[in-house]
Amino acid sequence: MLQIIEVRKNVLAKNDELAAANRALFAREGLTAVNFVSSPGAGKTTLLVKTLTDLADRYRCAVVEGDQRTANDAERIAATGAPVVQINTLSACHLDASMVARGLTALDLAGLDYLFIENVGNLVCPAGYDLGEKMKVVVMSTTEGEDKPVKYPKMFRVSAALLLTKTDLLPHLDFDADKAVDCALQVNPALAVFRVSAKTGEGFDAWYDWLAAQRG
């Protein structure tokens, strides 16, 4: 007798169930959860530190950090004063809904406006895992090559916004930012696009306006 077990399908079905429970929890608490995804080093933590600092007097925010190892990013976030929990995924290349659910038990969600989730740096696997967030935001930096959105389209397809970071480096690079944005819009014409630099602050006001409009 030949049996085929569809492990991936079962794993994802289970993940979807747990993500729905996270989503229901976020709705009960009245918070907006945003899942930040990118390749390693695109600038997610830097962007979060700046966002948390700039919005500290407007919103109450907490952070779930995902990395294979270390608490380095959680330490950077904690320095802003925001509550943070670090999840170490060890061999896993993405956060899943059960890991986030466990992380949430370490946070007080009452009164929060936003929960920011920084996923493991990886432009492929996190695209396939719903964590219960309201939306994914993909971060891509000017040092990565313009064609990443067409090479790794799923991440850009499942995201609501693209933050094109490190625009301060453009004078030193051959990177064509317009071409990169075209590639991203080619795979997802609905993407909200923000060109930002955490170093100069360029583009952050527009990002904050968009983030404010996503509440509820």
Ligand SMILES: Nc1nc2c(ncn2[C@@H]2O[C@H](COP(=O)(O)OP(=O)(O)O)[C@@H](O)[C@H]2O)c(=O)[nH]1
């Ligand atoms: N020039 C420049 N460097 C940046 C910017 N944002 C992040 N970086 C640098 O990029 C590197 C990786 O940033 P990090 O936030 O740790 O990326 P993550 O792995 O996506 O969380 C660090 O050395 C940051 O200082 C930016 O807007 N401009």
Ligand SMILES: [Mg+2]
């Ligand atoms: Mg990081």
